[in-house]
Amino acid sequence: MGYAKGRAKRRDILDQATALFGEAGYRGTSLREIAARCGISHPGLLHHFPTKQSLLLAVLEHRDEVDSVWITQGSPAGAAALRRLVDLVALNATRRGIVELFTTLSAEATAADHPAHAYFVERYRALVHDLRTAYTEARDAGDLRPGVDPALAARELVALMDGLQIQWLLDDTSVDMAAAIAVHLQTQLTR
Structure with a gap:
């Protein structure tokens, strides 16, 4: 029973930290604010996450774990892996x-002294690599239009997704991120 309660409290802390980091950024959020939202003391929060940096990294890792399980389900490759991104973008539109x-x-982590700097550097490196692999697989299967360079296409897709997220956050009524990604992929894929 105690372990289940501890896991539930840990999950609540991750959820509240996710919300506050999203609202005010990492630097604009204190552990005391997160603890207050969770209905626990500051020392109670430190029992689960001894530092603000450890909490931030746990939030980011949790997000990646959830998305990774979802996006790799069925082991899509090539064009199928690229199309799966459309579904992930649609899912993200339900998770403001x-x-x-x-x-x-x-954006904050572009500063070299930010605690998540290394995380984002590695995340973008891995994402571009994975997308380049998917584009290369699509090309090798005959599913990529001639002239589309997998390396450049991977970077363009990441830039498009990030840019659409900013536009959607500013005005979610006029931006359909998933539709824009789908149209972009249609211009690159043969089927």
Whole structure:
């Protein structure tokens, strides 16, 4: 029973930290604010996450774990892997807090002294690599239009997704992120 309560409290802390980091950024959020939202004391929060940096990294890792399980389900490759991104973008449109968190933190983390700097450097490196692999697989299967360079296409897709997230956060009534990604991929894929 105690372990279940501890896991539930840990999950609540992650949820509240995700919301606050998304709203005010990492530097604009204190552990005391997160503890207050969770209905626990500051020392109670430190029992689960001994530092603000450890909490931030746990929030980011949790987001990646959830998305990774979802996006790799069925082991899509090539064009199928690229199309799966459309579904992930559509899912993100139902998770405003996650999109706010990612957008805010990725911008803050451009500073080399930010605790999530290394995380975002590695995340973007891995994402571009994975997308380049998917584009290359699509090309090798005959699913990529001639002239589309997998390396450049991977970077363009990441830039498009990030830019659409910012526009959507500013006006979610006029931006359909998933539709824009789908149209972009249609211009690159043969089927």
